[in-house]
Amino acid sequence: MSKVKLLVVGDRPPERAALVELLRNRGHETLDISGGDLPGMIGRERVSGVLLDAHPPDCSALHQLAEIRARFSANELAVIVLTDHINRAEHVRFFELGANDCVSRPLELSGFFARMEAHLRHQRSFQARNEFLVTASHELKSPLTSVLAAVRVLQTLCPSGGTVSEEAVDFLDEISANAARMRKTIGDLLDLEVLREGGVRLEKQPFDLNAVLTRAVSDLQDEARGSHITLSLELSRTVRVLGDVVRTMQVCGSLLACAVHCTPPAGTVVVRTRRCRESVRCEIEDQGNPIAEGERLQVHALRLGNGSRGRPPETCMGLAVCQQIVLLHGGAMGAYNNPQGGATFWFSLPRARELSVR
Numbered sequence: 001m002s003k004v005k006l007l008v009v010g011d012r013p014p015e016r017a018a019l020v021e022l023l024r025n026r027g028h029e030t031l032d033i034s035g036g037d038l039p040g041m042i043g044r045e046r047v048s049g050v051l052l053d054a055h056p057p058d059c060s061a062l063h064q065l066a067e068i069r070a071r072f073s074a075n076e077l078a079v080i081v082l083t084d085h086i087n088r089a090e091h092v093r094f095f096e097l098g099a100n101d102c103v104s105r106p107l108e109l110s111g112f113f114a115r116m117e118a119h120l121r122h123q124r125s126f127q128a129r130n131e132f133l134v135t136a137s138h139e140l141k142s143p144l145t146s147v148l149a150a151v152r153v154l155q156t157l158c159p160s161g162g163t164v165s166e167e168a169v170d171f172l173d174e175i176s177a178n179a180a181r182m183r184k185t186i187g188d189l190l191d192l193e194v195l196r197e198g199g200v201r202l203e204k205q206p207f208d209l210n211a212v213l214t215r216a217v218s219d220l221q222d223e224a225r226g227s228h229i230t231l232s233l234e235l236s237r238t239v240r241v242l243g244d245v246v247r248t249m250q251v252c253g254s255l256l257a258c259a260v261h262c263t264p265p266a267g268t269v270v271v272r273t274r275r276c277r278e279s280v281r282c283e284i285e286d287q288g289n290p291i292a293e294g295e296r297l298q299v300h301a302l303r304l305g306n307g308s309r310g311r312p313p314e315t316c317m318g319l320a321v322c323q324q325i326v327l328l329h330g331g332a333m334g335a336y337n338n339p340q341g342g343a344t345f346w347f348s349l350p351r352a353r354e355l356s357v358r
Contacts, residue, residue, distance in 0.1 A: 007030075007051070009051065022109070038050075050080070054084065069097060069098035075123065075126040081099045155169075155172050155176070158172065184318070195325065200325075207245050209349065214233065217271060224269070228266050231260075232270045239275055239280040240280075242329075242349070243329045243350070250325065251326060254322050258345070262343075267287040271285075276348065282347055283344050283346045289342075290338075
Protein backbone atom coordinates (compact mmCIF):
# COMPACT_ATOMS: atom_id res chain seq x y z
CA MET A 1 0.00 0.00 0.00
CA SER A 2 1.56 3.32 -1.07
CA LYS A 3 1.74 6.28 1.28
CA VAL A 4 -1.40 8.46 1.43
CA LYS A 5 -2.59 11.41 3.52
CA LEU A 6 -5.49 10.69 5.90
CA LEU A 7 -7.61 13.01 8.02
CA VAL A 8 -8.79 11.77 11.43
CA VAL A 9 -11.85 13.73 12.63
CA GLY A 10 -13.17 13.37 16.18
CA ASP A 11 -13.37 14.79 19.69
CA ARG A 12 -11.73 11.88 21.51
CA PRO A 13 -8.06 12.88 21.89
CA PRO A 14 -6.80 9.50 23.18
CA GLU A 15 -8.44 7.60 20.31
CA ARG A 16 -7.28 10.17 17.74
CA ALA A 17 -3.74 9.96 19.01
CA ALA A 18 -3.79 6.14 18.94
CA LEU A 19 -5.20 6.03 15.39
CA VAL A 20 -2.70 8.61 14.17
CA GLU A 21 0.17 6.60 15.63
CA LEU A 22 -1.06 3.34 14.07
CA LEU A 23 -1.54 4.97 10.66
CA ARG A 24 1.88 6.56 10.74
CA ASN A 25 3.42 3.23 11.67
CA ARG A 26 1.87 1.86 8.45
CA GLY A 27 3.55 4.60 6.42
CA HIS A 28 0.62 7.02 6.05
CA GLU A 29 0.74 10.78 6.59
CA THR A 30 -2.02 11.94 8.95
CA LEU A 31 -3.83 15.09 10.06
CA ASP A 32 -6.19 15.15 13.04
CA ILE A 33 -8.79 17.77 13.93
CA SER A 34 -12.05 17.94 15.87
CA GLY A 35 -14.05 20.13 13.47
CA GLY A 36 -13.90 23.31 11.39
CA ASP A 37 -13.96 23.67 7.61
CA LEU A 38 -13.46 20.02 6.68
CA PRO A 39 -14.01 20.37 2.90
CA GLY A 40 -11.61 23.31 2.80
CA MET A 41 -8.89 21.42 4.68
CA ILE A 42 -9.41 18.32 2.53
CA GLY A 43 -8.95 20.38 -0.63
CA ARG A 44 -5.95 22.33 0.63
CA GLU A 45 -4.14 19.32 2.05
CA ARG A 46 -5.10 16.93 -0.79
CA VAL A 47 -6.37 14.33 1.64
CA SER A 48 -7.04 10.82 0.28
CA GLY A 49 -9.30 9.54 3.05
CA VAL A 50 -11.25 10.62 6.14
CA LEU A 51 -11.89 8.71 9.37
CA LEU A 52 -14.99 10.37 10.86
CA ASP A 53 -16.29 9.95 14.42
CA ALA A 54 -20.05 9.26 14.27
CA HIS A 55 -20.78 10.91 17.62
CA PRO A 56 -18.74 14.06 18.20
CA PRO A 57 -20.19 15.97 21.17
CA ASP A 58 -20.06 19.47 19.66
CA CYS A 59 -21.38 18.95 16.11
CA SER A 60 -23.30 16.57 13.84
CA ALA A 61 -21.29 13.93 11.98
CA LEU A 62 -24.18 13.71 9.49
CA HIS A 63 -23.77 17.42 8.78
CA GLN A 64 -20.01 17.03 8.46
CA LEU A 65 -20.47 14.16 5.99
CA ALA A 66 -23.03 16.13 3.97
CA GLU A 67 -20.58 19.05 3.72
CA ILE A 68 -17.82 16.73 2.54
CA ARG A 69 -20.02 15.05 -0.09
CA ALA A 70 -21.16 18.43 -1.42
CA ARG A 71 -17.55 18.88 -2.57
CA PHE A 72 -16.12 15.38 -3.06
CA SER A 73 -17.77 12.24 -4.45
CA ALA A 74 -17.42 8.80 -2.85
CA ASN A 75 -15.04 7.83 -5.66
CA GLU A 76 -12.84 10.89 -5.12
CA LEU A 77 -12.57 10.68 -1.34
CA ALA A 78 -13.05 7.67 0.95
CA VAL A 79 -14.93 8.47 4.17
CA ILE A 80 -15.07 5.77 6.86
CA VAL A 81 -17.39 6.44 9.80
CA LEU A 82 -16.43 5.11 13.25
CA THR A 83 -19.53 4.28 15.37
CA ASP A 84 -19.89 3.29 19.01
CA HIS A 85 -22.03 0.22 18.34
CA ILE A 86 -23.72 -1.63 15.49
CA ASN A 87 -26.84 0.39 14.73
CA ARG A 88 -28.24 -0.60 11.34
CA ALA A 89 -30.52 2.44 11.03
CA GLU A 90 -27.64 4.77 11.82
CA HIS A 91 -25.37 2.99 9.36
CA VAL A 92 -28.03 3.27 6.64
CA ARG A 93 -28.29 7.03 7.22
CA PHE A 94 -24.54 7.47 6.88
CA PHE A 95 -24.48 5.34 3.72
CA GLU A 96 -27.35 7.39 2.25
CA LEU A 97 -25.26 10.54 2.75
CA GLY A 98 -22.28 8.98 0.97
CA ALA A 99 -20.13 7.16 3.54
CA ASN A 100 -17.89 4.52 1.96
CA ASP A 101 -17.97 2.34 5.07
CA CYS A 102 -19.10 2.22 8.71
CA VAL A 103 -16.96 0.45 11.31
CA SER A 104 -18.10 -0.21 14.90
CA ARG A 105 -15.96 0.17 17.98
CA PRO A 106 -14.01 -1.49 19.47
CA LEU A 107 -11.94 -1.64 16.31
CA GLU A 108 -10.60 -4.99 15.11
CA LEU A 109 -7.47 -3.45 13.70
CA SER A 110 -6.46 -5.97 11.02
CA GLY A 111 -9.96 -5.98 9.55
CA PHE A 112 -10.30 -2.21 9.83
CA PHE A 113 -7.02 -1.52 8.02
CA ALA A 114 -7.84 -4.08 5.32
CA ARG A 115 -11.18 -2.37 4.62
CA MET A 116 -9.66 1.10 4.67
CA GLU A 117 -6.89 0.17 2.27
CA ALA A 118 -9.38 -1.55 -0.07
CA HIS A 119 -11.32 1.74 -0.31
CA LEU A 120 -8.11 3.66 -0.98
CA ARG A 121 -7.10 1.21 -3.73
CA HIS A 122 -10.51 1.69 -5.38
CA GLN A 123 -10.04 5.45 -5.14
CA ARG A 124 -6.63 5.31 -6.84
CA SER A 125 -8.06 3.07 -9.57
CA PHE A 126 -10.88 5.59 -10.14
CA GLN A 127 -8.39 8.47 -10.33
CA ALA A 128 -6.21 6.55 -12.80
CA ARG A 129 -9.28 5.79 -14.92
CA ASN A 130 -10.28 9.46 -14.98
CA GLU A 131 -6.76 10.46 -16.00
CA PHE A 132 -6.97 7.92 -18.84
CA LEU A 133 -10.32 9.37 -19.96
CA VAL A 134 -8.88 12.88 -20.03
CA THR A 135 -5.90 11.67 -22.07
CA ALA A 136 -8.14 9.64 -24.40
CA SER A 137 -10.40 12.64 -24.89
CA HIS A 138 -7.45 14.79 -25.93
CA GLU A 139 -6.00 12.11 -28.23
CA LEU A 140 -9.35 11.49 -29.93
CA LYS A 141 -10.46 15.10 -30.26
CA SER A 142 -7.17 16.58 -31.49
CA PRO A 143 -7.22 14.83 -34.92
CA LEU A 144 -10.89 15.74 -35.39
CA THR A 145 -10.15 19.38 -34.59
CA SER A 146 -7.46 19.37 -37.29
CA VAL A 147 -9.86 17.75 -39.80
CA LEU A 148 -12.54 20.36 -39.07
CA ALA A 149 -10.05 23.21 -39.40
CA ALA A 150 -8.81 21.87 -42.76
CA VAL A 151 -12.36 21.44 -44.04
CA ARG A 152 -13.28 25.02 -43.09
CA VAL A 153 -10.25 26.32 -45.00
CA LEU A 154 -11.25 24.27 -48.06
CA GLN A 155 -14.84 25.52 -47.80
CA THR A 156 -13.54 29.09 -47.79
CA LEU A 157 -11.29 28.41 -50.81
CA CYS A 158 -13.98 26.47 -52.68
CA PRO A 159 -17.27 28.39 -52.35
CA SER A 160 -20.44 26.99 -53.86
CA GLY A 161 -20.87 28.18 -57.46
CA GLY A 162 -17.11 28.63 -57.98
CA THR A 163 -14.76 26.54 -60.09
CA VAL A 164 -15.25 23.53 -57.80
CA SER A 165 -18.22 21.28 -58.56
CA GLU A 166 -21.33 21.32 -56.37
CA GLU A 167 -20.65 17.65 -55.62
CA ALA A 168 -17.23 18.51 -54.14
CA VAL A 169 -18.80 21.22 -51.97
CA ASP A 170 -21.41 18.71 -50.77
CA PHE A 171 -18.64 16.27 -49.85
CA LEU A 172 -16.87 18.95 -47.82
CA ASP A 173 -20.12 19.79 -46.01
CA GLU A 174 -20.65 16.12 -45.23
CA ILE A 175 -17.10 15.69 -43.90
CA SER A 176 -17.53 18.77 -41.70
CA ALA A 177 -20.91 17.65 -40.32
CA ASN A 178 -19.79 14.11 -39.56
CA ALA A 179 -16.49 15.17 -37.96
CA ALA A 180 -18.39 17.60 -35.72
CA ARG A 181 -20.88 14.89 -34.85
CA MET A 182 -18.07 12.43 -34.04
CA ARG A 183 -16.36 15.00 -31.81
CA LYS A 184 -19.62 15.56 -29.90
CA THR A 185 -20.20 11.80 -29.57
CA ILE A 186 -16.71 11.36 -28.11
CA GLY A 187 -17.40 14.18 -25.66
CA ASP A 188 -20.76 12.65 -24.68
CA LEU A 189 -19.22 9.22 -24.15
CA LEU A 190 -16.49 10.57 -21.90
CA ASP A 191 -18.97 12.77 -20.00
CA LEU A 192 -21.25 9.78 -19.49
CA GLU A 193 -18.49 7.61 -18.06
CA VAL A 194 -17.36 10.30 -15.64
CA LEU A 195 -20.96 11.03 -14.57
CA ARG A 196 -21.77 7.38 -13.95
CA GLU A 197 -18.67 6.98 -11.81
CA GLY A 198 -19.51 10.00 -9.69
CA GLY A 199 -16.58 12.01 -10.97
CA VAL A 200 -18.56 15.22 -11.62
CA ARG A 201 -18.79 17.77 -8.83
CA LEU A 202 -21.87 20.01 -9.05
CA GLU A 203 -21.54 23.67 -8.10
CA LYS A 204 -25.05 24.02 -6.66
CA GLN A 205 -26.72 27.38 -6.14
CA PRO A 206 -30.25 28.79 -6.43
CA PHE A 207 -31.02 30.13 -9.93
CA ASP A 208 -33.92 30.94 -12.24
CA LEU A 209 -34.58 28.00 -14.57
CA ASN A 210 -36.62 30.24 -16.90
CA ALA A 211 -33.54 32.41 -17.51
CA VAL A 212 -31.44 29.38 -18.44
CA LEU A 213 -34.12 28.10 -20.84
CA THR A 214 -34.50 31.53 -22.43
CA ARG A 215 -30.76 31.63 -23.11
CA ALA A 216 -30.78 28.07 -24.50
CA VAL A 217 -33.61 29.00 -26.89
CA SER A 218 -31.75 32.15 -27.95
CA ASP A 219 -28.63 30.09 -28.72
CA LEU A 220 -30.63 27.81 -31.06
CA GLN A 221 -32.74 30.49 -32.78
CA ASP A 222 -30.52 30.83 -35.87
CA GLU A 223 -30.44 27.07 -36.46
CA ALA A 224 -34.19 26.82 -35.96
CA ARG A 225 -34.94 29.72 -38.33
CA GLY A 226 -32.69 28.14 -40.95
CA SER A 227 -34.95 25.09 -40.87
CA HIS A 228 -38.15 27.19 -40.64
CA ILE A 229 -38.88 25.91 -37.12
CA THR A 230 -40.51 28.10 -34.49
CA LEU A 231 -39.26 27.99 -30.89
CA SER A 232 -42.03 28.93 -28.45
CA LEU A 233 -41.64 29.68 -24.72
CA GLU A 234 -44.56 29.08 -22.32
CA LEU A 235 -42.91 29.75 -18.98
CA SER A 236 -44.43 29.87 -15.52
CA ARG A 237 -43.64 32.82 -13.25
CA THR A 238 -40.10 32.91 -11.88
CA VAL A 239 -39.07 29.37 -10.97
CA ARG A 240 -35.95 29.03 -8.86
CA VAL A 241 -34.22 25.69 -8.60
CA LEU A 242 -31.16 24.45 -6.72
CA GLY A 243 -28.52 23.16 -9.07
CA ASP A 244 -25.47 23.67 -11.22
CA VAL A 245 -26.17 26.41 -13.77
CA VAL A 246 -23.60 25.22 -16.32
CA ARG A 247 -24.71 21.58 -16.20
CA THR A 248 -28.39 22.57 -16.35
CA MET A 249 -27.64 24.69 -19.41
CA GLN A 250 -26.03 21.59 -20.95
CA VAL A 251 -29.24 19.59 -20.36
CA CYS A 252 -31.51 22.32 -21.74
CA GLY A 253 -29.35 22.86 -24.82
CA SER A 254 -29.07 19.16 -25.58
CA LEU A 255 -32.82 18.48 -25.25
CA LEU A 256 -33.69 21.55 -27.33
CA ALA A 257 -31.23 20.50 -30.06
CA CYS A 258 -32.80 17.05 -30.08
CA ALA A 259 -36.29 18.58 -30.46
CA VAL A 260 -35.17 20.88 -33.30
CA HIS A 261 -33.43 18.01 -35.12
CA CYS A 262 -36.53 15.84 -34.88
CA THR A 263 -39.10 18.47 -35.88
CA PRO A 264 -39.90 18.85 -39.63
CA PRO A 265 -39.70 22.22 -41.44
CA ALA A 266 -42.49 24.67 -40.55
CA GLY A 267 -42.97 22.84 -37.25
CA THR A 268 -42.90 24.20 -33.71
CA VAL A 269 -40.93 23.29 -30.59
CA VAL A 270 -42.62 24.38 -27.35
CA VAL A 271 -40.73 24.87 -24.07
CA ARG A 272 -42.79 24.95 -20.86
CA THR A 273 -42.08 25.21 -17.14
CA ARG A 274 -44.37 24.67 -14.17
CA ARG A 275 -43.97 24.63 -10.43
CA CYS A 276 -44.61 21.45 -8.48
CA ARG A 277 -44.69 20.97 -4.71
CA GLU A 278 -41.01 20.07 -4.25
CA SER A 279 -39.63 20.58 -7.75
CA VAL A 280 -39.82 22.55 -10.99
CA ARG A 281 -40.68 20.69 -14.18
CA CYS A 282 -39.52 21.61 -17.68
CA GLU A 283 -41.19 20.12 -20.78
CA ILE A 284 -39.85 20.35 -24.35
CA GLU A 285 -42.44 19.32 -26.95
CA ASP A 286 -41.45 18.50 -30.53
CA GLN A 287 -43.34 17.46 -33.67
CA GLY A 288 -41.08 14.63 -34.78
CA ASN A 289 -41.73 10.90 -35.01
CA PRO A 290 -43.34 9.27 -31.95
CA ILE A 291 -41.29 7.22 -29.52
CA ALA A 292 -41.51 3.49 -30.17
CA GLU A 293 -43.73 1.62 -27.71
CA GLY A 294 -41.75 0.14 -24.84
CA GLU A 295 -38.94 2.69 -25.09
CA ARG A 296 -40.50 5.56 -23.15
CA LEU A 297 -38.66 4.88 -19.93
CA GLN A 298 -35.35 4.13 -21.67
CA VAL A 299 -34.44 7.76 -22.15
CA HIS A 300 -30.87 6.96 -23.21
CA ALA A 301 -32.11 5.11 -26.32
CA LEU A 302 -35.20 7.08 -27.31
CA ARG A 303 -33.98 9.06 -30.27
CA LEU A 304 -31.21 7.04 -31.89
CA GLY A 305 -32.00 7.17 -35.60
CA ASN A 306 -35.45 8.64 -34.92
CA GLY A 307 -35.14 11.97 -36.69
CA SER A 308 -37.89 12.99 -39.10
CA ARG A 309 -35.50 15.03 -41.27
CA GLY A 310 -32.26 14.24 -43.03
CA ARG A 311 -30.06 15.83 -40.37
CA PRO A 312 -28.77 13.45 -37.71
CA PRO A 313 -30.77 13.43 -34.44
CA GLU A 314 -29.26 13.89 -30.99
CA THR A 315 -27.30 10.77 -30.11
CA CYS A 316 -28.48 8.37 -27.44
CA MET A 317 -25.35 9.13 -25.42
CA GLY A 318 -26.24 12.82 -25.36
CA LEU A 319 -29.61 11.99 -23.82
CA ALA A 320 -27.96 9.60 -21.38
CA VAL A 321 -25.64 12.40 -20.27
CA CYS A 322 -28.68 14.63 -19.68
CA GLN A 323 -30.33 11.91 -17.61
CA GLN A 324 -27.25 11.38 -15.45
CA ILE A 325 -26.89 15.12 -14.82
CA VAL A 326 -30.54 15.39 -13.78
CA LEU A 327 -30.29 12.36 -11.50
CA LEU A 328 -27.13 13.80 -9.94
CA HIS A 329 -29.23 16.84 -9.00
CA GLY A 330 -31.79 14.61 -7.28
CA GLY A 331 -34.27 15.19 -10.13
CA ALA A 332 -36.04 12.98 -12.68
CA MET A 333 -36.28 12.76 -16.47
CA GLY A 334 -38.60 11.01 -18.91
CA ALA A 335 -40.53 11.27 -22.16
CA TYR A 336 -43.96 10.51 -23.62
CA ASN A 337 -45.79 10.72 -26.96
CA ASN A 338 -48.12 13.66 -27.64
CA PRO A 339 -51.75 12.95 -28.66
CA GLN A 340 -51.37 15.33 -31.63
CA GLY A 341 -48.07 13.75 -32.73
CA GLY A 342 -44.45 14.14 -31.79
CA ALA A 343 -43.01 13.61 -28.33
CA THR A 344 -42.31 15.54 -25.14
CA PHE A 345 -39.13 15.21 -23.12
CA TRP A 346 -39.31 16.46 -19.54
CA PHE A 347 -37.05 16.82 -16.55
CA SER A 348 -37.55 18.10 -13.01
CA LEU A 349 -35.11 19.69 -10.57
CA PRO A 350 -35.50 20.37 -6.84
CA ARG A 351 -36.90 23.79 -5.96
CA ALA A 352 -34.49 26.16 -4.25
CA ARG A 353 -34.96 26.07 -0.50
CA GLU A 354 -32.95 25.85 2.68
CA LEU A 355 -31.42 22.39 3.09
CA SER A 356 -31.01 20.80 6.50
CA VAL A 357 -29.50 17.53 7.68
CA ARG A 358 -31.32 15.74 10.47
